[in-house]
Amino acid sequence: MSDREDDPRLPDDLDERKARILRSIVADFVANGQPVGSSRVVDSAGLNVSSATVRNEMAALEERGYIDQPHTSAGRIPTDKGYRAFVDLLEVGGLDARRAELIDELLGSARDAEDLMLRASGVLAQLTHLVALVVAPTMDEARCKLVELVTLTPSSALLLLVDDTGRVVRRMVDIDQQVSESDVSRVRAVLAEHVLGRRMPAVHDAVGQLVEQSPAELRPIMRAVHTATAADVAVELVRRVYVGGQAALAGDEGIERTALSRLLELLEERTTLARVLDDTAGTSAAPLARIGAEHDVEDLRHTSMVSQRYEVVRSGSLGVLGPTRMDYGSALSTVRAVSEALERTLAGLAGAERTD
Amino acid sequence: MSDREDDPRLPDDLDERKARILRSIVADFVANGQPVGSSRVVDSAGLNVSSATVRNEMAALEERGYIDQPHTSAGRIPTDKGYRAFVDLLEVGGLDARRAELIDELLGSARDAEDLMLRASGVLAQLTHLVALVVAPTMDEARCKLVELVTLTPSSALLLLVDDTGRVVRRMVDIDQQVSESDVSRVRAVLAEHVLGRRMPAVHDAVGQLVEQSPAELRPIMRAVHTATAADVAVELVRRVYVGGQAALAGDEGIERTALSRLLELLEERTTLARVLDDTAGTSAAPLARIGAEHDVEDLRHTSMVSQRYEVVRSGSLGVLGPTRMDYGSALSTVRAVSEALERTLAGLAGAERTD
DNA sequence: GTTGGCAGACCCGAGGGTCGAGTGCCAGCG
């Protein structure tokens, strides 16, 4: 092995030169979308060997499953395994100053936590030309900063819960009888006393206890509030997925019409996507890729996802989705940059005074 | 003219039979997507004439611009003018009981006004297999039911405004200095006293007056609130567009790849769409169609929109977007049915007790 | 292990022939 840049973690069945050729093929194919032949590799890989030698190496790469031929006399295109090896060997670089500034600028002027998520997905889409996904942080650790009950009709009200990053949970409270405004006020006061400062997931149980302690005339209201705060209150915003730049999918010729339609459905449905994004991001602090057939979800088998978990007390994840033939280098570094910027901004929003 | 069903408002250049043939061509083309020839028309239109006669009529229809030939020896397809005449002659029927029930059922179980919009767009998309759009009502007439100020950091707070249908406006309030919790409480009390019950668009001015009347120590906070309630508070939810079923666009072969990409961008951007939807809906209480080249927006020239205004004190609009080759009958009647169901449900949400 | 050379495989696009759907036109009929 040469002493210059022999990657420490080359797969067993790849030597330095094969890896270099693979890298060259992936880069070329990602850039041009055409199967790449041995002579192109000679030009672009900067190897001092002939195309015949490269052909021999390519035959080996094909035999080992890293690249494939669309037909007998065509150039090679990377397989999912090829992309995987390419990504594993990739060093995730930083972003150039202009992009980094753009991210900070856009995220910095967000109006609130939700707006921030929206902006993050926007800038991610804009920089990568891929579909951007941002899953809002869980509320597990968030504390309740405000609880309010607004009567809308004599027998219904709106329950508002606000957490310490300014996110709002809104719930219709249907009471099965008409109630007086003064009773509602009393409930409001009781709620404020016992719910403020609690962790969001604990709100439901806290209200449950209040139901029993309440005088009879308040009980119907309190019970309705209890129902309204059922378990999913804490989860609601976890599963909230912000999607940006989906038009990019339609522009990609590599995706079939029917597959495109399925993908758009997935994007609209959102819950599956949130799960995949979380799964792909894993627990690591670095951006990770899930490539083609590595997906469990059938409809994603021709796409890749690059995502990363971000964490500021509570954690969420964000990433991009695109064809397997995507620019992984750019995707990885952009996802990382946006993720880190989001962490910084979110920390600022939540306030530095948090102690626990 | 025969005494049975000679439509009162036939265009001058169409007699009963031509209209019938046109109707037949549109219906066939919408159903099958293939240019339709004279013999098909004979079969489907139920005319007791030969195909040669139909051919003569079709030549006349083509000369007058209602239909067109993709090439010399092909069948005919409707032009935008043809669709227009077809739609104008159409009687908008009611929906069958099953669909009508489905709509009521889904809308009836909405949790709040926003959820209702979401459900409306969902059911509209599901029933028409087109892209559904719902624009939330303006807040012009809505009254403020709750105003709250939640401190998040020592120098920032979250302003919450809730209107009488339970819609929430959320605004970050950045104060340029650190403020005490007690001052915030005082501002909160003043706001509650002077803002509650006002119309949403009047909130900004009301706060403006409060700035001057406030004691010096509260003024920075009040001024920040004033800024945060700038004009667009009332507008924010007007322009909120709920989109459903966009995957349907991708499934349509009649839309080019690049056009599709543009459409998805439009759908994501939303503001243009809100305008077009409002424009198309006009002021009428019946669903209206805007067909192909009738659109101002270049990217919509190959699509049609069917939309209707709904009104419950405040008004919004909803509709569907699809290829010009859409089932206008179904689109019109479904839009009408959902619009009416939405009006009913919204009236229930706002409460029957409103008096002004 | 590397190389140049060469035969072979295959895609792609152009060119040409056939087929069939659908038209326009016309003479004749009621």
Added chain:
DNA sequence: CGCTGGCACTCGACCCTCGGGTCTGCCAAC
């Protein structure tokens, strides 16, 4: 005067063939 059957014509869809270009695999030589 409107309707009809018949007929010639047009033109896209489909299929086949053929040549050019590209890229491979293999091999003998270095």
